Amino acid sequence: MSGPGAGTPRIRADREVCIGAGLCVMTAEDVFDQDDDGLVVLLEPDPPPAARERVRQAVRNCPSGALSLVEE
Ligand code: SF4
Numbered sequence: 001m002s003g004p005g006a007g008t009p010r011i012r013a014d015r016e017v018c019i020g021a022g023l024c025v026m027t028a029e030d031v032f033d034q035d036d037d038g039l040v041v042l043l044e045p046d047p048p049p050a051a052r053e054r055v056r057q058a059v060r061n062c063p064s065g066a067l068s069l070v071e072e
Contacts, residue, residue, distance in 0.1 A: 011042060014068075020034065030051060
């Protein structure tokens with residue numbers, strides 16, 4: 001039995017949707033990066049608990065909706 005937020009969510013980043021705004025990198029640079037085209041690169045699909053809050057913030061702030069969390 002596990003309630004919401006009990007596990008560490010995995011991140012999904014859709015590079016087809018990303019517009020390269022870079023907000024996620026500014027919010028959690030240990031988890032997200034951008035390639036030469038400015039598109040998001042996921043450095044850490046399973047973020048450590050310490051990064052969880054910043055990851056949630058990055059997902060909320062992404063202007064294109066390219067980022068999502070998969071609760072397991
Ligand atoms: S915040 Fe969203 S649109 Fe901007 S680089 Fe990150 S994934 Fe792409």
